[in-house]
Amino acid sequence: MNAVQIRTAFILGAGLGTRLRPLTRNCPKPLLPVGGRPLITFAMDHCLSIGVKRFIVNTHHCAAAYDRAFPGRSRRGAPILFRNEPVLLDTAGGLKNIEDLIEEEETILVYNGDILSDLPLSRLLTAHAAGGREVTLALRSNGPLRNVCLDARGEICDFRDLLGNPGVRRCLFSGISVVEKRFLRRLIPGKAESTIPVFAAMIREASGSVASVVIDEGNWEDIGDPEAYAQIVAAVPPLRYGDGCTAPEESADATNTILLAVPKGVPAEAGEDEVAFVLRTLGLAAGTRVELAQVGKGGSDRDYFRVAAAGGMPAILMRYGRMYEENDLYAAVASFLKGIGVRVPAIYGHDPERRLILMEDLGERDLYALRDAPWKIRRSLYEKTLALAAKMLSLSLDRLPAGLRLMPGFDANLYRWERNYFREHCVRNVCRIDLAAAEGEALEAELAALAGRLLSTPSVLVHRDLQSQNVMILDSEPVLIDFQGMRPGSPFYDLGSLLCDPYVSFPEKGRDELLRLYHGISHSQYPWDLFQEFFLLASAQRLMQALGAYGFLGLKREKPHFLNHIRPALENLIAVTAESGSLPRLHALASRCRDAVEIGDLRGFLKGINTKFEREDDRV
Structure with missing residues (x-):
């Protein structure tokens, strides 16, 4: 049986690319760069290898980007027709929307614009000609989403388990199919609908009415999420089309290539290694100009740079040193947290040898930036943050994947x-209080008992620095950052970090309402009174750590703006120790420290420190 001749390829390019945000916020997924050129051009070249003469591409999200990528509206001499969908129509609706562009008895190739493949299309065409059906799908035996069921005869008997017929084998739909125009008559004009329920209805009416062929030869990659995209652009598979020739290369000045923004100059802090890593990770050609702008001053032996990119592909470059072991863990911990449903920045690429990470740019808004917003808005964001925290704090340590390194x-x-x-950096160095030996021993006994109580609680994964500046807000949803210090510990420690955060204030009863909310959603083993007691103890422990950090960073590291947080942190410590009632010595010491901060000579001391050094934007 001779293969059918295909004149037109319909490439699906209208999707929102939700799974790939923020890369796709201002760029359609099929236009993301791979190997220095738009992803969709690989699909086009694959189609050209079997004699396709023209392309139809449906557009919706950022439709104008296609005009910029293809100013001549052609690909290697083959014209491209763009059909815009003001309302997204999905696959079936998109096909119906181009019906008028297809000849009466024409057969077309339908190809997802977000896949990278060189499977032998000739086998698909031959199978379609032999079967004589309206539709023939190219399937794969293996893949991430095997939801096409085949019966004992090898015919499709179900899609996505819509018909309750599991068959004897499950395969993956490659996103490539051959369709007769008569199939389009089944579709409803203007209806936003996937082809899958249409296929399922056809099978329900007539078994075997949707044909398929399993093609496991060749490469097939789905650009599903930022991690998958980063892996593909880091190592583009060597595609071979048709007669075995390799995929054609783009010229250095290809008009279809999406480039990063023209720079105003790479700052001295970023060198050639950083630029080369960005180019490699984003799949851009060598020599492409990149703009890296340093973000803040960094902290904990880390530097951050914002990567400016035309086409709406922002990213943050993190460069880290060898001073803190926890920085080495960032990428692996991010991958783990994402896997358990905790939203963190997507990692686009990691070069552990050069100690570079390219990650999602979350913007500038965090819970701290919204500290003066109406409580109704803040409360909603804190509730969402607590829901995220519950996913992490409820995970038993015996469920951790083998090989995951933690602090x-x-x-x-x-x-x-x-x-x-x-005691050293806040009490002694900032507040200038020296405890008598007996006083120090009594305090130590009280604080050791506090630690013992916390050690009696279940050990779970804790962020360790879950405060307002480490909860970014993107599209009204919280995203956790600075989680590289994650480790086993008491869940109450993170609750204290978030709800007794010295950087922000809470309205009266606001903190208690949030704590009660978490008590409910976490299904805690502790009754409310005991739960609250552990929270107060952990908050006191966390506040001691924070006060020590403020003193150390403010004086030793000469970052005086941290000293401004000592007073509110002491007020919080006084409040939680008073409410607890079981930490009288710590309560008395915190009150003495507050009094010391209020005396005139210390205010002058702090003022002098603040004017001596330039303010930096670090985070504890």
Whole structure:
């Protein structure tokens, strides 16, 4: 049986690319760069290899970007017709919308614009000619979403389990099919609908009415999410079309290539390694100009750069040093958290040798930036943040994947280090209070008992720095950052970090309402009174750590703006120790520290520090 001749290829290009945001916020997914050129051009070249003469591409999201990518409206001499959908119509609706562009008895090739493949299309065409059906789908035996069911005869018997017929084998639909124009008559004009329920209805009416062929030869990649995209652009598979020739290369000045924004100059802080890494990760040709703008001053041996990109593909480049082991864990921890449903920045690429990470740009808004917003708005965001935290804090440690590296967990030694950090850098260095030996011993006994109580709670994964500046807000949803220090510990520690955060204030009863909310959604084993008691103890522990950090960073690291947070942190510590009632010595010491901060000579001391050094935008 001779293969059918295909004149027209319909490439699906109208989708929103939701799974690939923010890369697709201002760029259609099929126009994302791979190997220095738009992804869709690989699909076009694949189609050209079997004699396709023209392309039809449906558009919706950022439709004007296609005109910029294809100013001549052609690809290697083959004309491209763009059919815009003011309202997104999905696959079936998109096909119906181009019906008038198809000849009466024409056969067309339908090709998803977000896949990368060189499977032998000739086998699909031959199978379609042999079957004589309205539609023939190219299937794969393996893949991430095998939802096409085949019966014992090898015929499709179900899609997505819509018909309740599992058959004997499950395959993946490749996103490539051959369609007769008569199939389009089944579709309803203007209806936003996928082809899958249409196929299922056809099978329900007549078994075997949707044909298929399993083609496992060749490459097939779905650009599904930022991680998959980063892997593909880092190692583009060597595609071979038709007679075995390799996929044609783009010229260096190809008009179809989407480039990053023209730079105003790479800052001295970023060198050739950083630029080369960005180009490689984003799949851009060598020599493409990149703009890197340093973001803030960095902290904890990390520097950040915003990558400016035309076409709406913002990214953040993180460069980290060797001072802190936890920085090495960032990418792996991000991948793990994403896997359990905790929203974190997508990681586009990681070069552990050069200590570089390219990640999602989350913008500038965090819970701290919204500290003066109406409580109704803030409360909603805190509720969402607590829901995210619950996913992390409810995970049993025995469910952690093998090989996941974390920082050492909270134990008696770490709790001791935190309280000594507080006593040295806040009590002694900032507040200038020296405790008598007996007084210090009594305080140590009280704080050691506090640590013992926290160690009696279940050990779960904790962020360790879950405060307002580490919760970014993107599209009204919280995204966690600075999680590289995640470790086993008490869940109450993170709750204290978030709800007794010195950077922000809460309205009267606001904190209690949020804590009660978390008590409910977490299905805690503790009754409310005991749950609240553990929260107050953990909040006191966390506040000691924060106060130590403010003193250390403000004086030792000469970042005086951190000293401004000491007063509100002390007020919080005084409040939680008073409410707890079980930490009288810590309560008394926090009150003495507050009094010391209020005396005139210390205010002058802090003022002098603040005028001596330039303010920096670091985070604890």
